[in-house]
Amino acid sequence: MFFVLLFSYSTAGNAYSAGKQCGYSVALINLSNSPGWDGGRSNGFVNGYHDNRTNGSFGGRGPPRNDRGGRSAYRGNRGGGSFNQPLQNADGNWGGPPRDTTYSSFGGRSDRAKSSFFNDRGAGSRGRYERGGFASGGNTRWVEDSREDDWSKPTAPNERLEHELFSASNTGINFEKYDDIPVEATGTNCPPHIESFHDVDMGEIIMGNINLSRYTRPTPVQKHAIPIIKSKRDLMACAQTGSGKTAAFLLPVLSQIYTDGPGDALQAIKNSGPENGRYGRRKQYPISLVLAPTRELALQIYDEARKFAYRSRVRPCVVYGGADIGQQIRDLERGCHLLVATPGRLVDMMERGKIGLDYCNYLVLDEADRMLDMGFEPQIRRIVEQDTMPPKGIRQTMMFSATFPKEIQILARDFLEDYIFLAVGRVGSTSENITQKVVWVEETDKRSFLLDLLNATVIPSEVQENVTEAPEKPGKDSLTLVFVETKKGADALEDFLYHEGYACTSIHGDRSQRDREEALHQFRSGRCPILVATAVAARGLDISNVKHVINFDLPSDIEEYVHRIGRTGRVGNLGLATSFFNDKNSNITKDLLDILVEAKQEVPSWLESLATNASHKYTFSGGFGARDYRQTSGGSGSFSSNRGSRNTGGHGGNRGFGGGGFGGNFYSNDGYGGNYSHSGSVDWWGN
DNA sequence: AAAAAAT
Numbered sequence: 001m002f003f004v005l006l007f008s009y010s011t012a013g014n015a016y017s018a019g020k021q022c023g024y025s026v027a028l029i030n031l032s033n034s035p036g037w038d039g040g041r042s043n044g045f046v047n048g049y050h051d052n053r054t055n056g057s058f059g060g061r062g063p064p065r066n067d068r069g070g071r072s073a074y075r076g077n078r079g080g081g082s083f084n085q086p087l088q089n090a091d092g093n094w095g096g097p098p099r100d101t102t103y104s105s106f107g108g109r110s111d112r113a114k115s116s117f118f119n120d121r122g123a124g125s126r127g128r129y130e131r132g133g134f135a136s137g138g139n140t141r142w143v144e145d146s147r148e149d150d151w152s153k154p155t156a157p158n159e160r161l162e163h164e165l166f167s168a169s170n171t172g173i174n175f176e177k178y179d180d181i182p183v184e185a186t187g188t189n190c191p192p193h194i195e196s197f198h199d200v201d202m203g204e205i206i207m208g209n210i211n212l213s214r215y216t217r218p219t220p221v222q223k224h225a226i227p228i229i230k231s232k233r234d235l236m237a238c239a240q241t242g243s244g245k246t247a248a249f250l251l252p253v254l255s256q257i258y259t260d261g262p263g264d265a266l267q268a269i270k271n272s273g274p275e276n277g278r279y280g281r282r283k284q285y286p287i288s289l290v291l292a293p294t295r296e297l298a299l300q301i302y303d304e305a306r307k308f309a310y311r312s313r314v315r316p317c318v319v320y321g322g323a324d325i326g327q328q329i330r331d332l333e334r335g336c337h338l339l340v341a342t343p344g345r346l347v348d349m350m351e352r353g354k355i356g357l358d359y360c361n362y363l364v365l366d367e368a369d370r371m372l373d374m375g376f377e378p379q380i381r382r383i384v385e386q387d388t389m390p391p392k393g394i395r396q397t398m399m400f401s402a403t404f405p406k407e408i409q410i411l412a413r414d415f416l417e418d419y420i421f422l423a424v425g426r427v428g429s430t431s432e433n434i435t436q437k438v439v440w441v442e443e444t445d446k447r448s449f450l451l452d453l454l455n456a457t458v459i460p461s462e463v464q465e466n467v468t469e470a471p472e473k474p475g476k477d478s479l480t481l482v483f484v485e486t487k488k489g490a491d492a493l494e495d496f497l498y499h500e501g502y503a504c505t506s507i508h509g510d511r512s513q514r515d516r517e518e519a520l521h522q523f524r525s526g527r528c529p530i531l532v533a534t535a536v537a538a539r540g541l542d543i544s545n546v547k548h549v550i551n552f553d554l555p556s557d558i559e560e561y562v563h564r565i566g567r568t569g570r571v572g573n574l575g576l577a578t579s580f581f582n583d584k585n586s587n588i589t590k591d592l593l594d595i596l597v598e599a600k601q602e603v604p605s606w607l608e609s610l611a612t613n614a615s616h617k618y619t620f621s622g623g624f625g626a627r628d629y630r631q632t633s634g635g636s637g638s639f640s641s642n643r644g645s646r647n648t649g650g651h652g653g654n655r656g657f658g659g660g661g662f663g664g665n666f667y668s669n670d671g672y673g674g675n676y677s678h679s680g681s682v683d684w685w686g687n
Numbered sequence: 688a689a690a691a692a693a694t
Contacts, residue, residue, distance in 0.1 A: 555689095
């Protein structure tokens with residue numbers, strides 16, 4: 001399998017200089033190991049989660065229920081850090097929980113030569129620990145001497161935090177499937193890809209955290225993106241979450257920050273004290289900004305960032321709507337070097353003077369196409385272009401997008417400088433990782449059919465040959481994600497399943513942010529192995545152990561379908577996707593058929609004849625979506641045609657991308673953009 | 688017409 005690729009255009013020399021370094025000599029107080037905040041953000045999830053609704057068994061009867069409204073204490077608990085965690089003593093050891101096999105610190109590994117790296121807090125170090133005098137007890141601070149202010153050196157280990165960050169881990173990765181993913185990079189002077197994390201120097205901290213995360217080898221997107229980002233190039237990557245994308249940008253960006261140190265940002269923060277601004281408290285100047293379309297995705301990226309920032313001086317923060325802004329501001333004020341945000345809340349924070357982007361050297365736009373879909377473009381431009389962020393060419397910008405329609409091409413043209421384009425094949429979805437089933441189910445039969453599916457312990461025989469890992473009954477390690485089209489429908493189906501005795505919960509945009517996060521946690525943890533969801537959960541969320549995705553309602557858009565089923569079969573695992581199809585779904589017939597064929601899935605004969613009968617209809621699918629990047633015909637030789645300098649319109653306006661065999665609908669260069677919909681066909685809403 | 692997202 002290979003790609004035809006794409007443009008390369010020449011630009012004048014890259015004036016890029018990252019990590020604006022300057023001398024600084026100040027004392028640095030590192031609170032990153034303080035139980036105060038670390039206990040706050042996610043400890044509530046991992047250890048200290050209390051919910052009186054979850055006391056019962058979830059085996060089948062009397063399941064926990066995800067109430068609406070109610071308990072107001074939850075978020076407070078979560079953020080309060082009020083758990084009785086053991087406190088770190090002066091030499092960074094922990095007297096608390098019994099050692100778990102998970103705990104190894106960095107240095108526990110014998111495969112790393114740099115033994116001096118770990119647990120060597122003592123000799124030669126000019127810093128010192130200060131015991132905090134707080135009533136709550138013993139905040140330990142590492143006070144650094146200015147000359148020791150080297151961000152590339154790890155800070156003290158913290159067993160409890162380490163356990164919290166790294167204990168939940170992916171298992172059973174199907175590497176064989178994984179390596180099939182085709183990747184293609186284009187652009188001027190593209191650095192060669194790596195085969196091992198050791199092929200590029202990411203420094204002690206990153207390598208230690210890679211070990212702790214039990215990452216053995218880079219995923220395909222990481223193999224390419226890491227050296228590109230490390231060599232300070234801008235990047236436009238067409239890849240979906242689940243390909244290892246988050247680490248693909250977090251690892252090299254953080255590595256670079258550790259190497260370069262805080263630069264001007266540190267002084268700026270110092271100068272932003274109460275005396276310097278009407279807003280009083282310190283304004284934070286993150287060195288790196290990651291924008292994400294949904295709150296849950298932002299949280300997920302933040303959680304990853306915490307892992308790779310372990311034992312570093314970088315403090316990640318996350319801001320998003322629906323949550324208490326005061327709490328987020330307080331968290332920011334404790335220091336913020338890497339900020340993960342949804343656009344709206346970030347603009348809010350900027351207008352409140354809490355965040356300055358003046359020293360933001362690294363900008364990541366995750367799921368960029370999704371952000372545009374959701375109308376974020378003005379806010380993104382406000383953040384990137386109309387504020388104090390360094391211009392392109394100065395900052396380093398990385399964009400990730402599942403598709404590459406015209407709107408994204410324009411954004412790439414505006415935000416990126418001399419960039420490298422990376423096309424990553426799908427991990428799941430159209431690959432054979434996911435067994436896709438389409439069944440004809442009338443609206444009135446959907447519920448009972450769903451129950452049958454949920455009760456099924458044996459998978460249908462015709463599926464078995466494709467599935468080596470049978471989907472089990474929903475349970476702790478076997479999660480089922482049920483997609484519906486409307487928020488109302490989600491509530492109704494959740495209620496139904498609840499009354500039928502299933503441990504289920506739901507997530508959609510009308511639920512409070514607290515409930516959404518809780519539902520996700522209940523699902524992830526297996527307490528509620530069935531999650532009823534709207535489109536909010538379709539993209540980006542990385543939930544391991546999702547064995548079965550059920551499209552209770554099929555979406556009207558094939559892109560949405562691909563994203564949804566991509567929630568299973570993550571990182572090389574196998575999964576099953578079952579879709580209920582009836583008259584209402586005729587609009588997706590053709591695209592669905594194409595997807596099934598492409599992924600070498602069994603096609604029901606009725607679907608085939610439906611598609612044939614409907615074939616007179618003009619269908620157009622913008623973006624990569626249904627067709628993937630793969631060449632379907634023709635050679636690969638013509639990709640250089642019509643790709644002149646940027647003056648001819650750069651990536652945006654060119655026609656002729658498809659010359660080499662993408663087919664005419666590969667990029668939406670025909671002026672219709674990605675929004676052209678199927679004319680004349682019946683859509684989901686019956687219009 | 689749905690859903691997502693700042694309040």
